[in-house]
Amino acid sequence: MTENGESKNDSATQNSCSKRRKISNxxxxxxxxxxxxxxxxxxxxxxxxxxxxxxxxxxxxxxxxxxxxxxxxxxxxxxxxxxxxxxxxxxxxxxxxxxxxxxxxxxxxxxxxxxxxxxxxxxxxxDRAHLVFDLHQQLDGLQEKEKGKNSIGTTKKGIGPTYSSKASRSGLRVCDLVGNFETFSEKFKNLVRVSKRTFPDLDVNVEKELERYKDFAKQISPMxxxxxxxxxxxxxxxxxxxxxxxxxxxxxxxxxxxxxxxxxxxxxxxxxxxxxxxxxxxxxxEVYGVTKAYTTRVGDGAFPTELSNELGDTLQQRGREFGVTTKRKRRCGWMDTVLLTYTRMINGFTALAMTKLDILDVFEELKIGVSYQHNGKNLDSFPAHQDILKEVVVEYITMPGWKTCTEGIRSFDELPANAQAYIKKVEELIKCPIKWVGVGKSRESIITRF
Incomplete structure (x- = not known):
């Protein structure tokens, strides 16, 4: 027994647990x-x-x-x-x-x-990850078509239908594929049957798909x-x-x-x-958030700081704002610190990386969204309803631009004074430090501040 009455085994167990917690922390x-x-x-x-x-x-x-x-x-x-x-x-x-x-x-x-x-x-x-099949991608497109003008602009990659299959317990996982292939085949046929109940026109060559996935099973197994x-x-x-x-x-x-x-x-x-x-x-x-020096989004939905004018076009063209997956033009707008404060609260960001500062190099002045108003009243929180978000009036502050190329700069102190002030103002508004600043495409173009 130890002096405090614990057995040596108890003490050893506690030390082991403490050590394990420390290692994994x-x-x-x-x-x-x-x-x-x-x-x-x-x-x-x-x-x-x-x-x-x-x-x-x-x-x-x-x-x-x-x-x-x-x-x-x-x-x-x-x-x-x-x-x-x-x-x-x-x-x-x-x-x-x-x-x-x-x-x-x-x-x-x-x-x-x-x-x-x-x-x-x-x-x-x-082995627990779920599989996206071509039929899920078909379903994605069919569902969007069915919604008509109310479509939400998905990538049509089958992601939503796959998560739906997962939630309804009809999905197939990687462990199914690399396990007994006969069982996998039966589960796949069942998935096709279930999917066709909602969309009878779904076109799936079951035998051809199973042949493909027999080969995929061999390729993926070592991983x-x-x-x-x-x-x-x-x-x-x-x-x-x-x-x-x-x-x-x-x-x-x-x-x-x-x-x-x-x-x-x-x-x-x-x-x-x-x-x-x-x-x-x-x-x-550490939980690092990543934000552009302005705001963009692909597809439909409310966008309070969107610039539907020449300024937005300039951001789009200079930033080469096309979706990597969708190839669609991204909508562009001013920095929105109401939005960033909201996402900082949810995620507990310990610091941020601000990318594409160099895209702002040509602007005489810059605006930062600092609050939302709806029906003449300041909103205390980020609205949940799209209808409200579409109607908000954004209050901005205006800051001077720097009209200087920043692409070759590699330290924060060498950035133009107005660029430094812009970054510090965003930090102040969202109450989160900006640890990195991006001024170009390559790995070397990221400025580390601390």
Whole structure:
């Protein structure tokens, strides 16, 4: 017995538990979109991945689009984690992701032709992740067509219908595919039957699809594992292991917190990290939000600070604002700190990365949205209803531009004084520090402040 009456076994157990908690605590870093997506998360993940052991996707599917420029080569990733470029870390597609296998292999081979080596050997896929079939993509298009003028502008990648199959317990997972193929075949046929009840015109060649997936099963098997145990074993084996989580889409597209119904079908805020990877909250340390120096969104839905004029056109053209996945023009507007404050509250951002500051180099003056008014009254919170959000009047402050090229600048102190003031004002308004500032496309064009 010890002096305080505990047995040695009890003491050893407590020491072991304490040590295990310490090892697994706070070694997970998360990168999330703080606006409506397309903020430049891939670039930030690529930068942080150089010091990570694991880079993980936790939700969404190939509706996401992350652009990374490394060593002069531009990559577009939709399912592959952006950290796949780092040859010294393991990339993980977690259980919360929905996977379109034809798209995954097409994306991997396209990246391989650009110089990405051995991506299959460095990728691990959760056996619990759900599969997106071509029939889901058909359903996506049919559902949008059925909604007519009330369509929400989905990417038609089958993400929503796949999550619907998951929720209705008719979906198929990776473990089904790499398990007994006869059982998989029966489940697939059942999925087709269930889907055709709602859309009888759905065109599926069942036998042809099953032949395709028999081949996919062989290709994917070496990559499949229980990613929950993989990540936890890494966290508990040594405190030096770092886990980087790459969020897809963005908080304003989150199915619970975003501008519903113009949202994606998953939780792409901080909660999705835990449910999409099986990581406990206590393991999450830094949570970095990514925002542009202005605001953009693709598709329909309310956009309070949108610029439907020449200024918006200038932002669109200078920023090359086209959706990586959809190729649609992005709508552009001024920085909205009401929105950023809202997403900071939800995610608990410890710091932000502000990208595309250089796009603002040509403006005489800049505006920042600081509050919303509706029916003559200031709103105390971010409105849930689209009708209200469409009607808000934004109160702005105006700041002078800098009319100087910032693309070659590599330290914060060298930025024009007005650019520094703009960044500091955004920090002040949203009560969150801006740790990085992007002034170009490449990894080297990110300024680290602290």
């Amino acid at each position: 706070n070694n997970v870093t998360v990168v999330l979109g703080a606006q409506w997506g397309d903020e430049g998360k891939g670039k930030v993940v690529d930068m942080l991945a150089t010091e990570a052991n694991f880079v993980c996707r936790c939700g969404g599917g190939n509706n996401a689009g992350h652009t990374v420029v490394a060593e002069g080569q531009e990559y577009d990733f939709h399912l592959l984690p952006s950290g796949i470029i780092n040859k010294d870390c393991t990339s993980v597609i977690g259980n919360g992701v929905v996977i379109h296998l034809p798209g995954l292999f097409e994306e991997g081979e396209k990246a391989a032709k650009k110089g990405l080596e051995n991506w299959r050997q460095r990728l691990r896929i959760s 499949v594992t229980d990613t929950i145990f993989l990540i936890h074993n890494a966290m508990e084996s040594t405190a030096e292991n770092t886990i980087l989580v790459e969020g897809a889409n963005a908080t304003m597209l989150d199915i619970d917190f975003g501008t519903y119904p113009y949202v994606t079908s998953s939780n792409c805020s901080i909660g999705g990290v835990m449910t999409g990877l099986g990581i406990p909250a206590c393991s999450i340390g």
